[in-house]
Structure formats: C-alpha cells, structure tokens
Amino acid sequence: MPITGGDIVDLGQGLYVWLPPHRGWGLANCGLLATPEGALWIDTPYDRALAGQFLAASQQRLPEGVSVDRVIVTHANGDHFWGAGVVPDAEIIVTRGAREHIHFEPTPQQQHALIASGDPDTPLGAYLSRHFGPFDWSETEPVVPTTYFTGELELTLDGHPVRIAALPPAHTTGDLIVHLPDHGTVFTGDVIFGSTPERPGDHPCHWAGPLSQVIEACEAVLATGAETVVPGHGPLLGPSGVRDHIDYLGHVRERAHTFHAAGIPVPEAALRIVAENRHPDLGLPERLAVTVGTEYRHLNGAAQTGVFEVMSEVAALARDIEQGLVPDFAPVRPHRSVGESAPVRAAGP
C-alpha cells in the first residue's frame, strides 16, 4: 500500500514543514521556504509519490511565478533526497562529504530490486518488505548534486539568511544543519530523531558516529539559539527536547561502552538496552543494533560493516523483540577505569 497523507505546519514568514503521516523507516520531515524571490526545499520525501504530494502542497504556498528551484539535502540517505526528481531543474546542495557518501549507498533502483526480490521467509527479506515495501523507486533515477561545499554556506532569500553548516561525521559522513535565524528555526537532518510524550518517535540509527560526535552535532544545534528545531524524523522540538535527546544519546553511549568493556557482542548489547526498557515509547528498538554496532566499531578501530550485514542484525533483533525473546539479563555495572572515583551521594537528612 503506498503511503499518503502528511501535514504542513506553517512556521511563519514563508517557512513550512511537511510532517509525514506517521513514524517509521524512511518517513522524513521536509522544509519549504517560499518567498517572492524564490523557493527552496530542505530535504525531500523518499519516493516520487510522496515527493509529488509534498510538491503539490508546496505549490499551493508558492507566490505567483515562483517554483522550487533549490534543494538543500541534509545528508545522503535516500529518505532525504531521492524525491528530488520531481523538481528536475532545481539546484541540489550537499556537503562534499555527502557527495562522496552517495557512492556507498545503493541506488534507488538497486534498492527497489533488492526489496522486490527479497525472500519473505528470511528475517531480512520479511523486514525489508514490511518497512520498505510501501515505497516505489522503480522509476527513480539517482539524484546528482549540483553544488557541494565544505565548512559553511550562506544563502539569502528575500532578505532572509539561510545558514548551512557542514558537520563532522555523525549520523552519516557529510551531515549538515540549516539555520534560518529570522525564523528562529534549525533543520537538523538525522543528527536528531524527535520524540515527545504526545508524539513518540523512533529510536535513531547512526551509521557514522561515534556517538560523541552525534552529541556534539546536537550541541551545535542548540548553539544556534533557535527556538524551533525540525529533526530529520519525528515531531518538532524546542531546546529542551534537544537536551532530552542528548540525554538519550549519552545513555546509549554509556551502555554501549559498558557492554563493550564486558565483552558482550553487539546483538546482545542491543537486546540488553531494549530489556532495560528505558524508552518504552520509542518505535523501532531494533535500530539500536545499528547505533551500538557503530559505537563498537569506533571502540575497536574497525572498518565500516556492510549495510546488509547490519540490516540482517536489525531484522534478527526485530524478530526476537516481536516474539518476546528478551531475556532477564543479570545487570552489568558501568565500567570504571582505574583512578576514576565512584560517584559520591550526598547524605540525606
């Protein structure tokens, strides 16, 4: 079943956010800045059908004679830029790192073929079909960036500055954030996955890392001073929501380091974090296998694992969680290196 729906949120002064109809893999938030001088998107939906819906919603908000002629892409995962084919004449702006990273991702048609030909009787085939089957890339050509940069890039649209900053590797190699100071808004791409009690999101999956750099990226978001934060996925946040997300990342990092020091392999470490059940509202807990695997790779100084190997672990973990195969693990205490003192509790009255 194709995915339809989604909401447009008006942030004022020509800035809008398209929120997809629900959470889940591949359903990213997208921005529209529409001014009499021109219009741009920040990210696109995953496939042509969804991108067509976002384009139709955008066109209703464009001043007379204006079209979407620029797309700023926060990073080179397809769920943020494969929809750009619906605006074929637009300038496509990415970081130099993202431009290089594209070559490590499958093309849209490779991904389409892989999901269509997957064996539904294997955990991986069933998982990919369930989460990616609703998208259609059979007619999607690879998107070729037209502009790339390192460091920072500033555009001005109808007098409004659009500040684009490249980040060190975090969610992927080549992430960027977009700060619109006049609008008090920052678009973060997938360095932040939003969640609020009213609208819970999903667990992040970080491919590049390490998590210390994801946390630094979140701090760069806070340092803009923007009051409205548009994460790559999930609901809009304020600064306190970003701080909560930093706490989440710090917790996952601490658990990953503790389990790594105890010699626990990645799948069990991810399952243990699920069993601790600290974030019961977040969807897709199996994605902890990605993030924990990335952190272990940095701790081991190892090379990046292939995406299908990682997705096999994700699919196996999803199956275990779904079937209730989450054991009662004996606790593992945080690892403390020699010379580091134990936390001191203040004596109560």
Ligand SMILES: [Zn+2]
């Ligand atoms: Zn994404």
